[in-house]
Amino acid sequence: MKEIFAIVRMNKTGATKKALVEAGVAGFTAVKVSGRGKLVDDPAVVAGRKAAMMALADADEAGAEALIDGFLDGHRLFPRRLFIILAHDEDVPKIIEAIMQANRTEHKVGDGKIFVMPMLDAIRVRTGEAGKDAV
Incomplete structure (x- = not known):
C-alpha cells in the first residue's frame, strides 16, 4: 500500500476530485x-505571473x-489544497497520472507536488478490517 500526498492549486480542487473519482480512487x-x-x-516568468495576477485583482491596485x-x-504563503490518498501499489501510476493531467497548466510554475510514501497499515474503524481490505 502507498500513501499519496498531492498539493495542488485551490482552483484545481474540483478538477482533481473529478480526476481521482474517474481513476477509481475509493476515497480521499x-x-x-x-x-x-x-x-x-x-x-x-515572474513578470508574466504578476501581470496575470494583477489582471484578476480588485480595484485597490496598490494593495x-x-x-x-x-x-x-516568497514572503507570503499561497493557499493550496492537500489531497491524501491511500492506494494499492498497482493503482499508484494511474492515480499520479490523473493528478498530473488535472493540474498541469501553462504557467510554468506552481502546478503542485506529489509525494508517494509506503503505508505500513490501515485499519477501518467501523469493521476492524486491516491492510488492503481497509483501503
Whole structure:
C-alpha cells in the first residue's frame, strides 16, 4: 500500500476530485493548506505571473500589487489544497497520472507536488478490517 500526498492549486480542487473519482480512487481526504515551493528566478516568468495576477485583482491596485509581490518574492504563503490518498501499489501510476493531467497548466510554475510514501497499515474503524481490505 502507498500513501499519496498531492498539493495542488485551490482552483484545481474540483478538477482533481473529478480526476481521482474517474481513476477509481475509493476515497480521499482534502485539506486547505498554505505554503510555497521553490522561488522562480526567471524574471520573465515572474513578470508574466504578476501581470496575470494583477489582471484578476480588485480595484485597490496598490494593495493588490503588494500582496502579489509578497507571493512572488516568497514572503507570503499561497493557499493550496492537500489531497491524501491511500492506494494499492498497482493503482499508484494511474492515480499520479490523473493528478498530473488535472493540474498541469501553462504557467510554468506552481502546478503542485506529489509525494508517494509506503503505508505500513490501515485499519477501518467501523469493521476492524486491516491492510488492503481497509483501503
